[in-house]
Amino acid sequence: MGRRSDHNRDELHELILAAGSALVAQVGLSGFSAREVARRIGYSIGTIHNVFGSIDRLIAAINTRSFVAWTADLQRALDAAGDGDRIAALVDGYFAFAHANPTLWTAIYDHRLAPTDLSDADQIARGALTEIIVVEVARALACPVDQQVSTLARSLIATVHGHCAFSVSGAWALMGETAPEAAALSRVRETLAVT
Known part of the structure; x- marks a missing residue:
């Protein structure tokens, strides 16, 4: 029997x-089990459902945490x-996170949940990564952030992501x-040079 009253709701959420x-980091999404999470924390699977509403929402929260x-x-x-090569820093950072956390990174893209099923907080947290990149693309192009720059930045993310996923x-x-990272950076630089 699990510890039913050791933690308040916020503490349970974080636990x-x-x-x-940690489980996704160890075994990936394919090996993920809510029962194993419950076992590790000493609570019942019902507690997970009570706190998150569903296993999909728990996985979404894990992925938001990764974002x-x-x-x-x-x-x-x-x-x-600093004022150095910020585009290279972004590409390096993209690859570095994926290689340091391959199962957490892959879980972000393996779990399908409609954007309308994500909370506003999840969407804001996830969007922060893209916004950093949009701002840096605008900076590299010496232009304001607008819809065209936002679209270009998302396309560049897709380019880097493809190289990274293959890596x-x-x-x-x-x-x-x-040299997938160097190839991705070259594609980004080529695109920015002709834009």
Whole structure:
């Protein structure tokens, strides 16, 4: 029997989220089990449902937590770059997070939940990563943030993401290529140069 009253709701939320994130980091989304999360925290699976509403919402919260960590990593990379090569810092930060946290990073894209099923807080937290990139693309182009810049930035994210996904999965190496990050950065620079 689980500990039914050791924690208040906020404490339970964080306890479940931390254990769920740790589990995804260890076994990936394919090995994720709410029962295992419940076992690790000493509560019943019903407690998870009471706090998160569903397992999908727990996974969404885990993924949002990953987005927050990833955004912080990108911001640190930009802070370290200062007035230097901020675009390279972004590409490096994108790859670095994915390679340091492959199962958490992959879970972001493996879990499907309609945007309308995400809370406003989840959407804001997830959007912060894209906004950092939009601002840096506008900065690189010496222009204001507008819809055209936002669309371009999202396209560049897709370019970098594709290279990164192939790198994390090993597909890039199977193609005989050895420098996916450099290739992604080159594609970004080429696009920014002709825009």
